Amino acid sequence: MEAVSHTTISQFILLGLTQDHGLKLLLFVLFLIIFVCSNLSNLCLMLLIWVDHHLHNPMYFFLSHLSFVDLCYSSTITPKMLVDVTSESKFISSLACATQMFSFAMFATSESLLITAMAYDRYVAICQPLVYHGIMNKSKCWALVSATYFSSFLSSVPHTITVFKFPLCGSNEIDHFLL
Numbered sequence: 367m368e369a370v371s372h373t374t375i376s377q378f379i380l381l382g383l384t385q386d387h388g389l390k391l392l393l394f395v396l397f398l399i400i401f402v403c404s405n406l407s408n409l410c411l412m413l414l415i416w417v418d419h420h421l422h423n424p425m426y427f428f429l430s431h432l433s434f435v436d437l438c439y440s441s442t443i444t445p446k447m448l449v450d451v452t453s454e455s456k457f458i459s460s461l462a463c464a465t466q467m468f469s470f471a472m473f474a475t476s477e478s479l480l481i482t483a484m485a486y487d488r489y490v491a492i493c494q495p496l497v498y499h500g501i502m503n504k505s506k507c508w509a510l511v512s513a514t515y516f517s518s519f520l521s522s523v524p525h526t527i528t529v530f531k532f533p534l535c536g537s538n539e540i541d542h543f544l545l
Contacts, residue, residue, distance in 0.1 A: 378458050394451045401444045408433040424502045425491075428484045431511050435480060439473035442466055464530050472522040479514040486510070 415421045415430040443466060450456045458466070487507075491498050 378460070378463055390451050394448060397444065397448055397451070401440060401448070404440050405437055408437040412437075424487045424507050425484070427507050428480060428487060428511070431514075432477065432480045432484070435473050435476045438469070439477060442469040442473060460530065464526055467529065468522050468526040471525050472518045475518040475521050476514055479517060480511070483510040483514060 411433045412430045415426045415433075446458065446462075446466065487502055490501050494501065
């Protein structure tokens with residue numbers, strides 16, 4: 367039996383999108399504007415749905431949770447990317463990378479499952495309009511949203527563990543497309 371040596375990586379080096387200082391500044395401003403606009407629009411949408419009682423129905427309930435997931439989804443990677451665009455030291459620890467990957471996978475899965483729940487809501491509204499309010503009551507909506515978050519969590523755990531369980535073969539340098 368051969369002995370295989372594996373190096374334990376404690377941090378990754380993020381190479382970045384570009385080395386041009388002018389382009390770095392432009393990218394920082396562009397990504398910051400997009401990030402702020404996205405978060406503000408999601409927060410405003412959630413606040414509007416929460417405040418306006420006319421919007422307290424299943425479709426807007428799911429939409430507010432979709433806005434929440436989108437807010438979290440965009441906040442998992444963008445802040446670190448904004449810091450790295452302007453900084454010379456571009457390191458991320460293995461734990462931070464695993465946490466970021468877990469969050470990214472969880473919110474991406476949540477988004478897909480929430481859209482599926484919204485499709486089910488619209489299906490019931492169109493195909494069974496007379497019993498819609500009986501089927502899509504508040505407890506059913508909360509059950510669907512809870513199942514979405516729980517399933518997303520359970521789905522992300524094995525993906526993250528599997529990726530970080532195996533030894534890294536090669537360099538610890540990562541092109542900064544997402545991380």
